[in-house]
Amino acid sequence: MTRVFSGIKPTGHLTLGNYLGAMRRWADVDQHRADALFCIVDLHALTVEHDPARVRRLSRQAATLLLASGLDPALCTVFVQSHVDEHARLSYLLECVATDGEMRRMIQYKEKAGRERERGGGVRLSLLTYPVLMAADILAYGTDEVPVGDDQTQHVELARDLAVRFNQRYGSTFVVPRAVTDSGREVVYGKEGRPGVANLLEILAACTGGNPSGLSGVYESYGALKKDTAEAVVEVLRPVQERHRELCADPGYVEGVLRDGAERARAMARPTVDAAYRAIGLLPAAADIGVTA
Numbered sequence: 001m002t003r004v005f006s007g008i009k010p011t012g013h014l015t016l017g018n019y020l021g022a023m024r025r026w027a028d029v030d031q032h033r034a035d036a037l038f039c040i041v042d043l044h045a046l047t048v049e050h051d052p053a054r055v056r057r058l059s060r061q062a063a064t065l066l067l068a069s070g071l072d073p074a075l076c077t078v079f080v081q082s083h084v085d086e087h088a089r090l091s092y093l094l095e096c097v098a099t100d101g102e103m104r105r106m107i108q109y110k111e112k113a114g115r116e117r118e119r120g121g122g123v124r125l126s127l128l129t130y131p132v133l134m135a136a137d138i139l140a141y142g143t144d145e146v147p148v149g150d151d152q153t154q155h156v157e158l159a160r161d162l163a164v165r166f167n168q169r170y171g172s173t174f175v176v177p178r179a180v181t182d183s184g185r186e187v188v189y190g191k192e193g194r195p196g197v198a199n200l201l202e203i204l205a206a207c208t209g210g211n212p213s214g215l216s217g218v219y220e221s222y223g224a225l226k227k228d229t230a231e232a233v234v235e236v237l238r239p240v241q242e243r244h245r246e247l248c249a250d251p252g253y254v255e256g257v258l259r260d261g262a263e264r265a266r267a268m269a270r271p272t273v274d275a276a277y278r279a280i281g282l283l284p285a286a287a288d289i290g291v292t293a
Contacts, residue, residue, distance in 0.1 A: 003175075004034040005143040007041040007081070007134075010058035011050075014065050016233065019240065020206040022147070027070030030147065036076040037141055037265060038066055043081050043088070044134070047127040048116065064254050068244035077268075079261030081137065086269035090136035093276050095129060097166050098158075103128050107154060135159035140269040142175040170279040174272070197222065200229045207232035 006026060008018070030036045040062045045055050059080060071078055081087050103109065109131070113123045126133075131154075138146055138159045146156050156177060163174040201212040204225070219225040247254055278284065 002034040002144045003142055004030050004036045004145045004147065005039065005138055005141055006030070006037070006147050007039045007044075007137055008062055008066070009041050009044050010055060010062045011045050012058070014062065016203070016237075019069060019237070020203070021149070023066065023069040023071075025147070026066075026076075027072075031071060031076040034145070037143075037268075038071055038076060038078050039081050039137065039265075040066075040079070041081045041134075041137065044130055047124055047130045048112065049121060060251075060254065063258055064244060064247045065240075067254065067257060068240050068247055070240075070243075073257045073260065077261045077264045078257055079265045080258055083258065083262035084265045084269060086140050086266060086273040087133065087136050090140050090269075090273045090276060091129075091133040093273075093280055094132045094135050094139070094162050094166070096280070097162055097169070098129075098132050098135075102158060102161075103131065106131050106158070108151065131155045131158050132162070135162050138177055139163055139174045140273055141265070142268075142272060144175065144178050146177050166276070166279075170276075170281075173276050173279050197225065200225050204229045204232050207236045 006022070008014075008022075014023075026036070026038060031038075040059050042055060042059045045058075063078065063080065066078055067073075109128055112127055116123050116127070134152075134155050135158055138156070139162070146159075148156060160176055163176045167173055167176075197216075198212065201215050204210070205212045205215055207229075219228075
């Protein structure tokens with residue numbers, strides 16, 4: 001079965017775009033068609049200035065919203081990145097394969113580092129190397145497909161490059177991820193002329209299953225379009241909000257899902273990461289000698 005890995009970073013409150021563009025597809029499609037892992041990538045949130053309490057709160061909130069959006073722990077694996085040590089273990093090995101030039105060519109690094117410098121702060125080393133951690137997220141699980149937006153395409157290509165390079169140098173260890181798949185329709189409809197109307201048409205289409213071009217001929221007034229779009233958004237989010245309230249009232253359930261998810265994720269990732277440790281030349285731990293050496 002195809003294995004899919006998707007991550008969501010707990011650096012802000014999730015938006016309608018997150019739900020329509022990614023989370024709804026994860027629930028409606030990906031968890032049913034593939035061996036799917038959905039990860040709250042909290043380690044990535046540490047690459048810039050942050051409030052520790054806020055990161056913890058948003059991590060829990062992200063997990064709750066993923067479950068509220070329809071992810072079923074019986075069908076997929078939902079977990080927190082920092083709960084599975086293999087992410088950090090593999091990240092260092094991949095740093096030993098990546099080059100400084102590759103990291104500094106990453107477009108997101110240039111943009112984010114520029115913003116940090118404008119604020120007068122220092123740029124954390126982890127901001128430079130976090131694409132390698134993202135590669136570790138992907139490669140640890142033998143991932144075939146990585147549903148991401150265009151802004152992350154360069155990072156998935158890096159994961160492919162690192163997997164190929166490691167395999168060539170140290171022996172076949174990693175699955176090379178397949179071509180990036182689109183995570184869903186963009187909520188912002190980039191049509192020139194009347195972007196406000198285009199945006200409403202795109203949101204309405206995403207909520208109702210229509211298409212913006214077809215809907216554009218239905219409305220004669222901006223007010224009617226705005227009213228119908230608002231009602232469609234309320235309706236599509238109603239079951240998510242109801243399920244979210246139920247989950248918030250039962251935090252033990254969410255914690256249990258994350259605990260079980262981390263255990264499953266560790267079991268999936270550990271054989272690959274252990275194999276990478278052996279391949280690159282590291283001595284097995286005493287407990288493993290005679291078993292995996």
